[in-house]
Amino acid sequence: MSPTTTKEISIGDVAAREAAGINQMDGEDRMALNVGPSHPTTHGVLRLILELNGDLIEKCEPVLGYLHRGDEKIAENMTYNQFVPYTDRLDYLSPLANNVAYAISVEKLTGLELPERCQAIRVLVCELARISSHLLGMGVFGMDAGAWTPFMYTFTEREKLYTLFEELTGARFTTSYTRIGGVARDIPEGWLDRVSKFCDELPFATDEVEKLLTRNRIFLDRTEGIGQITKEDALAYGLTGPNLRASGIDLDLRKDKPYSGYEKYDFDVPIGTRGDCYDRYLVRIEEVRQSIRIIKQVIADFPSGAWYAEDAKKIFAPPKEKILSSMEELIQNFMIVTEGPQIPSGEVYFEAENPKGALGFYIVSKGGGVPYRMKIRAPSFCNLSILEKLVPGHQLSDITVILGSLDFVMGECDR
Amino acid sequence: MIDQDFIDELLVKHEYLSLVSHEDCLTLSCNRDHWLNFASYLSLEETFDLLVDLTAIDHGEDAEVRFSVVCHYYSRVHHDYIRVHVECASNENPEILSISSVYPSADWHERETFDMFGIRFTNHPNMKRILMWDEYPYFPLRKEFPLAGIDTPLPAPDVVEVTDASVEPAPMMGGPFVSSGSGPMSDSEPRAKDESWTEKSEKPV
Amino acid sequence: MIANEVAYNGKVEGDVIVTKADAVINWIRKHSVWPMPMGLACCAIELMASAASRYDISRFGMEVMRFSPRQSDCMIVAGTVTYKMAEVVRRIYDQMGDPKWVVAMGACASTGGMYRSYAVMQGVDNIVPVDVYVSGCPPRPEALLDAMMKLQDKIGKESSVKALTKSASAVSS
Ligand code: SF4
Numbered sequence: 114m115s116p117t118t119t120k121e122i123s124i125g126d127v128a129a130r131e132a133a134g135i136n137q138m139d140g141e142d143r144m145a146l147n148v149g150p151s152h153p154t155t156h157g158v159l160r161l162i163l164e165l166n167g168d169l170i171e172k173c174e175p176v177l178g179y180l181h182r183g184d185e186k187i188a189e190n191m192t193y194n195q196f197v198p199y200t201d202r203l204d205y206l207s208p209l210a211n212n213v214a215y216a217i218s219v220e221k222l223t224g225l226e227l228p229e230r231c232q233a234i235r236v237l238v239c240e241l242a243r244i245s246s247h248l249l250g251m252g253v254f255g256m257d258a259g260a261w262t263p264f265m266y267t268f269t270e271r272e273k274l275y276t277l278f279e280e281l282t283g284a285r286f287t288t289s290y291t292r293i294g295g296v297a298r299d300i301p302e303g304w305l306d307r308v309s310k311f312c313d314e315l316p317f318a319t320d321e322v323e324k325l326l327t328r329n330r331i332f333l334d335r336t337e338g339i340g341q342i343t344k345e346d347a348l349a350y351g352l353t354g355p356n357l358r359a360s361g362i363d364l365d366l367r368k369d370k371p372y373s374g375y376e377k378y379d380f381d382v383p384i385g386t387r388g389d390c391y392d393r394y395l396v397r398i399e400e401v402r403q404s405i406r407i408i409k410q411v412i413a414d415f416p417s418g419a420w421y422a423e424d425a426k427k428i429f430a431p432p433k434e435k436i437l438s439s440m441e442e443l444i445q446n447f448m449i450v451t452e453g454p455q456i457p458s459g460e461v462y463f464e465a466e467n468p469k470g471a472l473g474f475y476i477v478s479k480g481g482g483v484p485y486r487m488k489i490r491a492p493s494f495c496n497l498s499i500l501e502k503l504v505p506g507h508q509l510s511d512i513t514v515i516l517g518s519l520d521f522v523m524g525e526c527d528r
Numbered sequence: 529m530i531d532q533d534f535i536d537e538l539l540v541k542h543e544y545l546s547l548v549s550h551e552d553c554l555t556l557s558c559n560r561d562h563w564l565n566f567a568s569y570l571s572l573e574e575t576f577d578l579l580v581d582l583t584a585i586d587h588g589e590d591a592e593v594r595f596s597v598v599c600h601y602y603s604r605v606h607h608d609y610i611r612v613h614v615e616c617a618s619n620e621n622p623e624i625l626s627i628s629s630v631y632p633s634a635d636w637h638e639r640e641t642f643d644m645f646g647i648r649f650t651n652h653p654n655m656k657r658i659l660m661w662d663e664y665p666y667f668p669l670r671k672e673f674p675l676a677g678i679d680t681p682l683p684a685p686d687v688v689e690v691t692d693a694s695v696e697p698a699p700m701m702g703g704p705f706v707s708s709g710s711g712p713m714s715d716s717e718p719r720a721k722d723e724s725w726t727e728k729s730e731k732p733v
Numbered sequence: 734m735i736a737n738e739v740a741y742n743g744k745v746e747g748d749v750i751v752t753k754a755d756a757v758i759n760w761i762r763k764h765s766v767w768p769m770p771m772g773l774a775c776c777a778i779e780l781m782a783s784a785a786s787r788y789d790i791s792r793f794g795m796e797v798m799r800f801s802p803r804q805s806d807c808m809i810v811a812g813t814v815t816y817k818m819a820e821v822v823r824r825i826y827d828q829m830g831d832p833k834w835v836v837a838m839g840a841c842a843s844t845g846g847m848y849r850s851y852a853v854m855q856g857v858d859n860i861v862p863v864d865v866y867v868s869g870c871p872p873r874p875e876a877l878l879d880a881m882m883k884l885q886d887k888i889g890k891e892s893s894v895k896a897l898t899k900s901a902s903a904v905s906s
Contacts, residue, residue, distance in 0.1 A: 183850035351633030677851025
């Protein structure tokens with residue numbers, strides 16, 4: 114097609130046309146199409162430069178970085194606790210899980226053991242975060258395939274979760290709940306009851322979503338057999354989380370390398386058989402059910418006792434009441450706030466099983482309160498790297514479905 | 529978990545490896561000429577089929593070897609990671625072999641490392657920036673680069689024409705404060721770590 | 734306010750309504766703002782929440798989120814504007830038809846927020862004119878709704894006819 118056509122369909126981006134112009138136009142019927150960075154699939158500012166042959170995609174080049182905010186550089190410029198709010202904004206669909214993953218990484222570097230109650234709280238919030246992320250994932254996946262109603266149902270449930278989060282942390286989703294060596298505050302009174310009430314009601318909502326989607330002819334036609342990822346590809350491209358498991362590999366760090374006391378709880382790891390978009394959706398639905406199972410076990414046997422590492426005097430600032438009533442604690446708090454928690458030198462790599470996949474932190478410390486280097490291994494970044502391989506051979510309309518099923522978040526992908 | 533026998537065997541088989549530590553996970557340092565071999569060994573003959581992470585560290589401008597690449601492999605059989613450090617040749621134009629032919633997932637990680645540190649991965653199929661735009665002149669994660677950034681033109685000239693916008697250093701004086709923790713009170717007072725634009729030093733132009 | 738309202742008394746005027754053209758135009762405009770959700774980062778989630786079941790932005794005639802700039806009147810910039818993205822934001826803004834408004838949702842879009850770094854533009858007002866700023870990180874959906882009501886007030890006070898004739902003469906000359 115003539116270059117004029119290309120010009121009209123792209124959003125007027127010179128670079129896109131040039132980039133596409135270099136590696137196409139050999140066959141007369143090829144067309145370059147620029148999708149994004151602002152586009153109707155709601156996952157964020159990802160841009161794809163596609164080479165089309167009619168409706169068929171022949172080549173796909175993802176362009177990232179539209180949300181690169183410099184998190185890793187920022188981390189080198191502040192104390193460990195000051196970085197906690199930035200972890201919220203990595204995968205902003207499950208901030209609590211990011212908080213926990215980050216805190217555990219730094220604690221691993223110090224060799225700190227946390228009391229049981231703190232670990233239980235962390236498991237609890239992680240699973241709530243997983244539910245909230247998967248609910249959104251399912252909702253917008255439906256939306257990407259053309260179904261609006263499931264989105265409304267899942268958002269109703271998410272709002273209930275937000276109310277719970279707000280009660281616990283004071284914010285709807287920028288929670289900043291963990292501190293190195295503990296959590297920001299103990300759980301409020303009666304909160305556990307409300308969580309278990311939520312967990313009792315949630316299955317009705319997921320069932321409702323399933324009724325709308327799981328056996329829906331249109332949904333099946335749009336997702337079954339689309340975007341198939343083989344086991345080998347999934348591993349080669351470093352996929353993790355539900356996307357990897359949907360391809361039939363049972364890697365779940367909660368089971369394989371348990372942290373924060375996950376080994377105490379009984380749950381199943383759902384895996385898919387074909388690795389297509391439909392399987393990825395099914396895996397997420399089932400993970401929500403398993404999360405409910407875990408939460409129920411945590412609540413049934415909720416440990417009492419301290420909710421932060423009491424003997425870590427150089428790492429965790431004591432609760433406010435103590436700071437305001439005792440000199441020693443006041444100084445301790447002052448030191449931790451101004452100089453940061455004192456972390457020994459060394460390096461550590463820790464990955465947690467987040468809703469999107471394995472979120473890893475690689476921290477190099479030279480001692481003191483500020484990390485020397487922090488690398489964030491973002492699951493979405495790795496999950497997206499398969500696009501180049503996955504998308505060609507599909508039709509243009511499958512793109513939204515494939516992107517929806519991979520369930521990525523650009524905040525964490527670009528950092 | 530990786531046990532001592534495994535480590536011993538590994539070290540005997542590959543004399544270009546040396547053990548750095550075994551704390552949170554097995555940490556090895558690898559000779560840069562062999563690191564591609566070692567990667568393919570891990571993936572083909574061992575069970576480390578997941579390259580989870582690849583990045584680099586800048587040891588500072590004065591360091592003898594300034595850049596080293598670090599990567600983490602995961603094995604689903606051992607349920608454990610291996611960390612490999614490799615030193616890059618040349619401090620000015622750091623370079624190292626790409627392992628993306630063995631682990632396709634390394635492709636984007638290597639591009640990111642190039643983008644942030646300017647480490648070139650030879651034999652990489654598509655060695656260009658991934659996060660910043662192509663014309664961006666600096667490597668942001670190098671230690672001498674200020675967090676606030678450096679004045680640069682925006683990549684789109686037509687937008688610049690109507691808006692007169694450009695990449696400007698971000699103001700740092702309100703930023704998160706950190707105390708150095710030593711010296712007299714007036715020096716150790718908490719302040720932003722990046723001092724490229726504060727009350728004392730003028731806004732860079 | 735009175736001057737802007739449509740005064741109608743059935744007994745006196747019959748089927749005739751007498752009002753200012755501005756009042757009618759603005760009344761129509763402000764009750765059918767079609768937002769262009771420029772969802773860039775975390776704030777976009779709150780934007781979605783305000784469109785979803787609990788907050789229901791359609792009460793204000795704004796549920797028609799259009800991802801095509803050609804069909805929308807108000808760009809809600811929800812999220813961190815990086816330098817790489819700035820160009821795109823401006824281009825999309827240019828593609829929107831007049832009259833158009835911009836709401837900067839959240840600390841990042843307003844000032845760069847907590848991201849003082851080399852990659853982040855310190856406020857979207859560097860590239861597009863902003864009508865309403867919303868504070869918060871992220872602003873709650875209530876705050877966004879409030880901002881949208883403020884925008885409605887602002888639209889209600891515009892001299893639309895003057896702007897219309899001005900742009901018409903600009904085109905003809
Ligand atoms: S203002 Fe806060 S919530 Fe909104 S985009 Fe910025 S960091 Fe995210």
